[in-house]
Amino acid sequence: MAAKDLKYALVGAGAVGSSLGLDMIQAGLNITMVDQWWENVEAMKAHGLTVNLPSGVEHVSVTPLHLHEVAETRGSFDVVFTAVKAYDTRWVAELMKPLMTENSSFVGLQNGMTIDESSEVLGAERSIGCVLGIAANMPQPGIVNREFDSSDTWLCVGEVSGKTTDRLHDVHEALSHAAHVEITGDIRSAKWMKLLANIPEMLPSGILGVPLLEAAQTPGVREVMNQMSREAYALAADLSISFLPTLGISPGDVPNSDQYAIDLLDVILASYSRAGTRVAVLQDWEKGRRAEIDAFSGYIVAKRRELGGDAPVNRAVVDISRRIEATELVPSPNNRQLLLDALGKS
């Protein structure tokens, strides 16, 4: 079946979901959007979805569903995209499971290793992973600021099995309306490369409460970030992850050392961030929501612990993040010293 004949759901119409969703809807795909933020759903039902891009403003009419309206849908979906936070993956997979067939696929447009969660709930054979190279935010219901045009957005999709299936081609075709999309035979490693890039940027700049570029330029902070990257790289190596060229880095430019993790952050800073770009973690905290701590440094700490070791700098940064979520601290440049102290833990 051609991509346009399939029935798609997109659960999570936040900044990323709406950015990609708008392009796919404009391409004529049959997409049912679902979102948990009720005011966002109401705003889109009333005024449509607006995405501000560097090249201009795009607008589509949409009729997204509230969560409670999912039980009003009939039939099943061929492809379920989800762009919810990593920590919402399991329940979204359970929510959509009754609306999927054995041949449906579930595509996590997410950071973190959510392919494992979706595989546990739905089976690896229905789980497709995606690596996101996109920056966007949602300042108010129904309105998204997408910082890069489709032509400058990079995605990579792959089956957990590594096979290039018809379903994967369908997903590739659909997403190609919204980005430059590659197919990988090793989605776990591909997602790990993104994780390597996310590790140094997400929690540190969130803790400092400033845009990413500003955080990276804060004296002393880059060394904390680099040490976090090195811990993550060492863990990846121990987990037999392949260090793939990614985010536009060419194969010849992949060093055979943890310098690669540091190079990845350089690419993020140079090509995927603007002066005002605030990381997802900070956006969550500013909205009073939980951030994806367990999908970023929390994952490094937990996985390293499973192997019987310690990732001390990531662990110290996670501890600071937990204090923010417990409202003991607020994101602020004043947390710089706390962050620098994390290095002392190594």
Next chain:
Amino acid sequence: MSITKIAVLGTGANGASIAADFVKAGLDVTLIEQWPDHVEAMNKNGLTVKMPERTEHTEVYAIHLCQVAELKTTFDLVFILVKAYDTRWAAELIKPVLSDSAIVVGLQNGMSINDLADVLGPDRSMGAVIECCSNMFEPGVCIRETPPEESWFGLGGLSEISHSRAEEVAEILRHAGTVQVYDDIRSAKWMKLVANASELVTSAILDVPLFDAVADPKMRKFMEDNAKEALAVCLAGGSRIVPIFGFTVADQEPDTYAVNLLNEVLKRFSFPDTLTTVLQDWRKGRRAEINDINGLVVSEGLRLGIPTPANSMTLRLASEIESGVRKAEPGNLAEILEYRNGT
């Protein structure tokens, strides 16, 4: 291990009524709800519970599902009252905000205890039988036909650890009705499932109130056969006959007991205009719990080698109604009665 913070997840007619009883008892209760208009109405105007003899108005604290990720505290006790088919995702949603010693109670029809135990583990999961009659047609307003003095609950843990907390949870639930603790909650839930198999989906297929459905002797026979098959499947699967709804029965022959369960539901928990929860769902355009009730009887019957022609007919017609190829209407009776010829 003391219980201070309580959540009620799924505050439709039953959930909201029970939550209101907890609030009136002075407990710290958060209502978590998927219908946005209902949350907004409850927070703005409070919750109104209309009972046959009185109407109560209670100020409550309700949050939207998307606000679960904003919670800074954890819950010690969660009652889940979403539809049985929503159990797994509701349990996953609430998992990150459970305290270390939290107990989660599935106050639902069907065998949702298995789903709860799958997601949360048996030590945190408690099963419950709920016998309340209520409905909701506008946000913030419950019509509760069985006030606390006529509502009934069965309760029991799925492991020694969770069961050791049953009396503690029962104390809290007693604010909403009579509570009986069961050592074998799975069997108690099967008794309710037998009753449900006879009445919920069957009468909804005819698109009539429960009382109208049982008034036709042929239909009534069909409903009783659904119950008898369900009880036969229950017994074959290793569960046993236990008294529920507070009436005791000794040594009843299964087919007699199955019919008595239906009679008891009709006598105590139904009123002339009572629409079953399945028919309420269908009229709202929502999926109903057909796979969790008659569907479970059919699949368990297949597994155990027990024939289930009545339940198979119920399941088939209900599935056709949900997929839009059939309408719920009294005219379906003729086809229903074909069940004796096999389906």
